[in-house]
Amino acid sequence: MKAAPEAQRRLLDLQAVDTTLAQLAHRRKSLPELAEIDAVAREISALEDERVRAQVVVDDLDRDIARLEKDIDQVRQRKDKDQKRLDAGGSLREVEGLQHELATLNRRQSELEDAELELMEQKETAEATLAEVQGRLSAAVGRRTDAERRRDEANGEIAKELEFKTQARVPLAADLPSDLVTLYDKIRTDTGMGAALVYAGRCGACRIELYGADLNRVKSAPKDDVVRCEECRRIMVRTSESGL
Structure with a gap:
């Protein structure tokens, strides 16, 4: 799947809102x-x-x-x-x-x-x-x-x-490509988190460090490729902080 880097970055804003919503729902239950x-x-x-x-x-x-x-x-x-x-x-x-x-x-x-x-x-x-x-x-x-x-x-x-x-x-969701939001929502429904920032060479969702072929795959992927973690399958959002 393709999506503009800026659209992928805004997934993090959407994820932040969804994380807060999940936290509020958990707080209400507990x-x-x-x-x-x-x-x-x-x-x-x-x-x-x-x-x-x-x-x-x-x-x-x-x-x-x-x-x-x-x-x-x-x-x-x-x-x-x-x-x-x-x-x-x-x-x-x-x-x-x-x-x-x-x-x-x-x-x-x-x-x-x-x-x-x-x-x-x-x-x-x-x-x-x-x-x-x-x-x-x-x-x-x-x-x-x-x-x-x-x-x-x-x-x-x-x-x-x-x-x-x-x-x-x-x-936030309306401003993003529908196919990207659909994929994000499916992953979030299945795992609790749809997208995470790649930070210092690590997946921000499962915290596993990228190395070897997986690191090369992410590094070489075009900026508009929607890249997913091999371990947790979340969307990995790449920015200047990603260390790639």
């Missing part, structure tokens, strides 16, 4: 906020599981306490009923029976109230645990929100730069 958001998301998931477990403990204790309160209330009602019967009087046998049952009910009430007190103390501890987990969860959600805000701000800046560079590329 923002530190993305890793931070992923890490916090995993933390939030684990904390949510922990919160659910802590909530289950509190709910179970609430249910057990409610059951005990119901039992205590039933004992109290039975005591009130027996006390009324005792106050109403009766035979000695009936009185002794009621007194015995009241003593039994008092012991039962005391046992239930002690059990309820123990459960209430457990619930207090469980609620403190739940509150602590909820606090950590809330803090993690806040960190994620902040990281998402910073990610969005960074993406906004990158989007502006991408738009600016993309617009700048259009006239």
Whole structure:
């Protein structure tokens, strides 16, 4: 392929823009906020599981306490009923029976109230645990929100730069021979770089020094020949800095 030396040199300008575009795309994919958001998301998931477990403990204790309160209330009602019967009087046998049952009910009430007190103390501890987990969860959600805000701000800046560079590329590519741009774009798509300056006898893309027959090939090629590196196949742009 033939192309004027100046057109080949301007390929370097096009490559510089494309390199910046690739760097911006890579930067967008590798923002530190993305890793931070992923890490916090995993933390939030684990904390949510922990919160659910802590909530289950509190709910179970609430249910057990409610059951005990119901039992205590039933004992109290039975005591009130027996006390009324005792106050109403009766035979000695009936009185002794009621007194015995009241003593039994008092012991039962005391046992239930002690059990309820123990459960209430457990619930207090469980609620403190739940509150602590909820606090950590809330803090993690806040960190994620902040990281998402910073990610969005960074993406906004990158989007502006991408738009600016993309617009700048259009006239550069339009001003070059179409067949040269087609070849350049194909190589760039395949390898990530389409053209590089030959500098001090080295390919600017793969950094391999030209020597022997390859060096002679490049040296002897007419200035309007589009020369490609034998190693990396990129277009090698020759200038006064090429050392040929």
